[in-house]
Amino acid sequence: MSWTDERIDLLKRLWGEGQSASQIAGQLGGVTRNAVIGKVHRLKLDSRLKSATAAEMPVLVAVPKPSRPVLVESVPVPAPEIVAAPRILTPVQATPMQATPVPATTAPSRPTLHAVMGANALKIEPEEDVLGEVETIAEPRPSGEVVPISRNLTLVQLSERTCKWPLGDPLSAEFRFCGNHSHDASPYCQYHARIAFQPVSERRRAR
DNA sequence: CCCTGATTCGC
């Protein structure tokens, strides 16, 4: 691939949006992040000296994607005024064992992504059988079910070692992938791999 | 370890 004007424009735009070199390379295709960085320098685009931890940057950026086919008739905006109640703790006496912090492992606060496992072929039912002990735990609360918190990565943020379990509607802009670490060459994290690759014995019951 | 950008240097 070569640096056509088109590709250069895209490069400039994405770099301007703050996307990482690898993400840009992924979208351009046919080039590595090194190529992107090299080109960025040759084009003398803004250097990025900042800190920005490698792992968290991509999550903050690259999420908003405008380009929405505007309909002729304007749709009444729902007015997202619903600001979650501050939920302030009574300053004075703080009951010791209270305030059980919700696992803030990753994902700053992706609103609602639990959604519907997009076009998932398997119907996953919370059954003790299928869900055993799993590595990254989170929310062991209610049903005793243990589900890991996904990183909710976008397609371009996936690497060979991230879980590619789909989350949400593939046609939605909110579509994401689990993104947790996958072991070895598995396409899924330990948790999702277990769901995806069910031993025949378990499958009978889990169905 | 995984990822980030920066730089070098042979092609």
Add this chain to the structure above:
DNA sequence: GCGAATCAGG
């Protein structure tokens, strides 16, 4: 000009 290899760092 290009980008792999390498460096420096979170």
